Structures are given as C-alpha cells and as structure tokens.
Amino acid sequence: MTIEKKQQEIIEDFEIFDDWMEKYEYIIELGKDLPMIDPAKKTEDRLIPGCQSRVWLDAEVLDGKMQFTADSDAIITKGIIGLLIRVLNNEAPANVATADLHFIKDIGLQEHLSPTRANGLLSMVNKLKMAALKWSMEN
Amino acid sequence: MTEGTKKPFNVREIRNEFPALRQLVYGKNLIYFDNGATSQKPQVVLDAINRYYSKDNANIHRGVHFMSQKATTEFEEARIIIQKYLNAKKSEEVIFTKGTTDGINLVASSFGELLSAGDEIIITAMEHHSNIVPWQMLCQRKNLTLRVAPINKKGELIIEEFDKLLNSKTKLVAVTHISNTLGTINPVKDLAVKAHAVGAKILVDGAQSIQHMPIDVIDMDCDFFVFSGHKVFGPTGIGVLYGKEALLDRMPPYQGGGDMISKVTFERTTYNELPFKFEAGTPHIAGGICLGEAIKFLSGLDIVAIQKHEKELADYAQDMLDTFEDMTIIGEARKKTSVVSFSMEGVHPFDIGTLLDKQGIAVRTGHHCTQPLMDFYEIPGTVRASFAFYNTREEVDTFITAVEKSINMLR
Numbered sequence: 001m002t003i004e005k006k007q008q009e010i011i012e013d014f015e016i017f018d019d020w021m022e023k024y025e026y027i028i029e030l031g032k033d034l035p036m037i038d039p040a041k042k043t044e045d046r047l048i049p050g051c052q053s054r055v056w057l058d059a060e061v062l063d064g065k066m067q068f069t070a071d072s073d074a075i076i077t078k079g080i081i082g083l084l085i086r087v088l089n090n091e092a093p094a095n096v097a098t099a100d101l102h103f104i105k106d107i108g109l110q111e112h113l114s115p116t117r118a119n120g121l122l123s124m125v126n127k128l129k130m131a132a133l134k135w136s137m138e139n
Numbered sequence: 140m141t142e143g144t145k146k147p148f149n150v151r152e153i154r155n156e157f158p159a160l161r162q163l164v165y166g167k168n169l170i171y172f173d174n175g176a177t178s179q180k181p182q183v184v185l186d187a188i189n190r191y192y193s194k195d196n197a198n199i200h201r202g203v204h205f206m207s208q209k210a211t212t213e214f215e216e217a218r219i220i221i222q223k224y225l226n227a228k229k230s231e232e233v234i235f236t237k238g239t240t241d242g243i244n245l246v247a248s249s250f251g252e253l254l255s256a257g258d259e260i261i262i263t264a265m266e267h268h269s270n271i272v273p274w275q276m277l278c279q280r281k282n283l284t285l286r287v288a289p290i291n292k293k294g295e296l297i298i299e300e301f302d303k304l305l306n307s308k309t310k311l312v313a314v315t316h317i318s319n320t321l322g323t324i325n326p327v328k329d330l331a332v333k334a335h336a337v338g339a340k341i342l343v344d345g346a347q348s349i350q351h352m353p354i355d356v357i358d359m360d361c362d363f364f365v366f367s368g369h370k371v372f373g374p375t376g377i378g379v380l381y382g383k384e385a386l387l388d389r390m391p392p393y394q395g396g397g398d399m400i401s402k403v404t405f406e407r408t409t410y411n412e413l414p415f416k417f418e419a420g421t422p423h424i425a426g427g428i429c430l431g432e433a434i435k436f437l438s439g440l441d442i443v444a445i446q447k448h449e450k451e452l453a454d455y456a457q458d459m460l461d462t463f464e465d466m467t468i469i470g471e472a473r474k475k476t477s478v479v480s481f482s483m484e485g486v487h488p489f490d491i492g493t494l495l496d497k498q499g500i501a502v503r504t505g506h507h508c509t510q511p512l513m514d515f516y517e518i519p520g521t522v523r524a525s526f527a528f529y530n531t532r533e534e535v536d537t538f539i540t541a542v543e544k545s546i547n548m549l550r
Contacts, residue, residue: 024493052519052520058389073487075487075495076494077490
C-alpha cells in the first residue's frame with residue numbers, strides 16, 4: 001500500500017470520532033500496536049530531541065524498505081509515533097524522505113505540529129525523514 | 140500598598156472583569172489553571188492598552204509636544220504606583236525591565252561587576268532556571284563560586300544547611316519568594332537578616348509572589364526584588380527591578396544607549412541618574428502604563444480575602460488529588476500556596492496534561508524550568524495546577540473529575 005493510501009485509511013478511521021476524547025482513546029489504543037524498539041537500543045543517540053516525553057527511534061532498511069521501531073514513556077506519544085510509523089514503514093527511503101504527511105492535519109492533530117517545547121511531533125517527523133534521507137544518500 | 144476602600148472580594152464579580160476566561164476550548168468552558176505561567180488580564184488593563192495606542196502613543200522623556208508629555212507623565216505615574224505598592228522609599232528605586240529574567244540578568248551583569256574572584260553566591264535547589272543560569276554565567280565570567288542551599292523532600296529550604304553555606308565570602312543570596320513548581324513560600328525576611336549579617340546582599344525573585352501577596356520591600360529589607368508584569372495581570376514584555384538606591388548608585392550601567400546617558404562625546408560619555416541609568420532605549424511604554432493599571436486594580440481588591448481564597452482552592456485541590464491511588468503531590472511545604480504539582484506512578488505528565496487540555500482545562504506539564512528540582516525528585520516532570528483569585532471551587536471539582544477520567548483512559 002502506498003504512503004498516500006495508508007494516510008487515507010487513517011483519515012477514514014478518524015472520521016467516525018467527533019469527540020476529542022474518543023480520538024485520543026483511539027490514539028492510546030494505537031500505541032499498543034507500536035512496533036517496539038529493541039530495549040538494548042534505547043540509547044541516548046536514539047532519543048528524539050524536543051519532546052517533553054522520552055521517545056526512542058530506530059531505523060533500519062530491509063530489502064530496500066524502511067523499518068522503524070520506537071518507544072516512549074508517554075502513551076499518547078506512543079500512539080502518535082505509531083501512526084507515523086504505520087504510514088512510513090515498508091516504504092522506499094526516497095518516498096519516506098519526501099512524504100507529505102498531511103494526515104496529521106486532516107485528523108485534527110495540527111496542534112501537535114506547533115513547535116512548542118511540549119510535543120515533539122515536528123522532531124519525530126524530521127528524525128524519521130532524516131533517517132530515510134541518510135540511507136538514500138549513502139546507497 | 141495603597142490605602143483606601145477595598146472592593147469586597149466576590150469571585151463571580153471578579154471573573155466578569157476578565158474576558159479571556161469566558162471562552163470555550165474544544166467545546167468546553169475554559170478552566171484556566173496555568174496562572175503560574177501567565178495571568179489573564181482585567182478589562183481595565185485591556186482598555187489601557189487600547190487607549191494608549193489609539194490616543195496617547197508617543198515616545199517619552201524626549202519630546203516637547205503634548206502627546207510626548209502626556210505619555211511621559213503616565214509612564215512615570217505608573218512607576219510611582221508601583222513604588223507605593225512595593226513600599227519603596229523612592230521611585231528612583233523602581234527600574235522598568237523586560238521581566239523577571241531581564242531583571243536578574245541586569246543584577247548579575249551590573250552588581251556582578253562589583254564582585255571579585257573567590258566571592259560566593261548562594262541560590263537554592265528549588266530555583267527557576269532564570270535564577271540559576273545568570274549566576275552560573277557570572278561565576279564563570281568572574282571566577283566566583285556558586286553554592287546551592289538544599290531542600291528536603293517536602294520542598295522546604297533546610298535552614299541549618301543554608302546557614303552553613305553563609306560565610307564572609309558570600310556576596311549575594313538569590314532566592315525565590317514562592318516556588319513556581321512547589322508553591323513553597325520561603326522565609327525571605329529571615330534570609331535577608333542572615334545574608335546581611337555576613338555582609339551579603341539578597342535578591343528576591345518575586346515572579347510568583349507578586350500575584351499572591353502584598354509586598355513590602357522595606358519590611359523584607361531585600362536589596363533587590365524582581366517581578367514580571369504579565370504574572371500580575373499586566374502585559375508581557377515589562378517587569379520591575381526594585382533595588383536599594385545606595386546599591387543601584389554603586390552599580391555600573393547594564394545596557395548602553397539612549398536615555399541612560401547624561402552627555403555623549405566620542406571621548407567620554409557620562410551616565411544618567413537613577414532610574415534612567417538602567418533603562419536604555421525606548422521602553423515598553425504601553426507595558427509600563429498598563430502594569431501601573433494592573434497594580435492599581437490589584438490594590439483595590441481585598442488582598443487578605445484573596446489570599447484566603449487562593450489557599451483554600453489549592454488546599455482543596457491537593458486534598459482531592461491525594462485521594463487518588465499512586466498519586467504523589469510534589470511540594471508539601473508547611474508554608475505554601477496557590478500551586479499544586481502532582482505526579483502519578485506509571486503515567487506520564489504529558490499524557491495527563493494533553494487529556495486535561497481536551498476537556499478544556501489548562502495546566503502546565505513538564506519540568507517548569509526547574510530541571511534540578513525534577514532531578515531531585517527523580518521524576519520526568521509534573522502536572523502543575525496554579526490558581527489565581529478568579530478560579531473557583533467548582534472549577535476544581537470539574538478538574539478532579541477530568542483527572543479521574545484521564546487516568547482511567549491511560550491505565
């Protein structure tokens with residue numbers, strides 16, 4: 001499935017919620033499906049800066065496709081990075097690096113894009129893309 | 140403080156004077172519990188901002204025309220209002236700054252020039268970064284020693300340990316009046332006596348206290364007192380440094396430029412007298428005038444009734460939060476007010492704060508610019524509810540229900 005198709009799927013999933021608390025209940029559930037990072041890889045260099053909670057991200061490439069794993073000590077953060085990874089996993093590095101991740105705004109989570117210190121969504125997106133870009137350039 | 144008839148305190152009536160409180164957030168009535176970060180503004184302050192820029196906007200201290208004289212008069216009248224509120228001897232002792240952080244940096248830079256290698260500065264373990272970093276920078280620059288007075292797990296300064304740090308090399312004690320994270324009220328009057336006994340000066344960070352209690356700089360006998368306008372119902376970008384005249388006179392200027400000079404030549408420049416020596420450039424004129432309005436507004440309220448109301452709110456919130464399993468209140472000093480910080484086992488403060496936000500409740504989460512405090516308590520951060528006199532018991536009830544709902548979702 002392409003990045004765009006996966007985004008559309010998520011947008012449709014979220015359309016059934018009109019209450020904010022229901023949306024976050026779903027995000028909290030999604031956090032439980034997050035592809036977990038190997039605990040041994042929860043090192044300082046894998047921490048995403050700019051988040052109030054701690055978020056670790058690991059990126060590998062298998063058969064030419066990005067494989068991300070992550071974890072966080074905040075559940076909502078886990079849910080949000082889970083959504084990002086759902087969209088970007090198993091995609092070519094070049095596609096990940098240039099993806100237009102409009103679904104975040106479309107599902108109403110645009111405040112998470114605000115560059116306040118509190119949330120690190122911008123940092124997460126940057127880190128995911130930089131990992132893909134680095135791989136693209138090296139290979 | 141201004142004497143005169145005080146309006147009897149009625150929280151419903153007071154709330155009506157604050158338009159920002161009357162809004163919906165995500166479809167819910169706003170419950171604003173982030174007063175430690177900034178306060179909302181009464182209509183009189185909002186009207187003053189509008190009036191200044193609509194009619195009275197002109198540069199001050201410089202012009203001969205009507206508008207500049209009017210603006211100058213209003214700005215200097217605001218200085219006098221603040222002087223009287225603080226019970227300072229002279230208006231020359233009231234320096235307008237950009238805020239608390241700016242005021243502390245001014246003292247670190249200017250008073251700091253009078254210090255020598257080997258001199259010591261004492262701060263406490265509960266300080267805000269703005270009352271830590273300027274001193275660290277000064278100590279590095281001038282080869283001074285920074286000493287940190289420890290606190291106990293309740294969030295109280297350990298006075299015996301503080302006493303041990305005082306010696307003849309101590310030149311400055313810099314301490315918060317009320318901790319923004321813990322709500323602890325420090326015994327600043329006693330600390331001033333101890334500082335002076337060894338020949339040291341004392342700076343009191345009043346960023347949190349200015350909103351919650353009457354301030355008397357003569358009774359406190361502090362050498363410096365700093366606060367921010369936006370925390371006491373005034374605008375952002377303006378604050379006050381109070382300093383004893385004799386001390387400010389000895390201190391070299393902080394920033395150079397217009398207004399702080401007497402005579403400028405390329406060979407030599409002489410400086411203006413107080414307070415202007417420390418007010419380079421065009422100040423936040425509207426800010427100063429509106430801060431005066433905010434202080435006037437506060438002076439007209441029954442401060443004793445306000446203090447009682449705020450303490451009752453904080454105590455009530457704390458008691459209710461204490462009933463939750465695995466809940467820890469961070470900061471349980473015997474003398475505290477207006478702030479309740481809490482932490483829950485296995486639940487990140489960011490998660491609780493986000494869900495409270497979606498229920499219309501504004502709190503702050505994280506380290507609150509007190510990272511050393513978080514290290515002391517070994518937590519990533521807290522959720523902080525900080526109250527003002529316009530908050531109500533009903534709001535606390537809604538808050539507690541919302542906390543319960545949030546925790547149930549997260550566990």
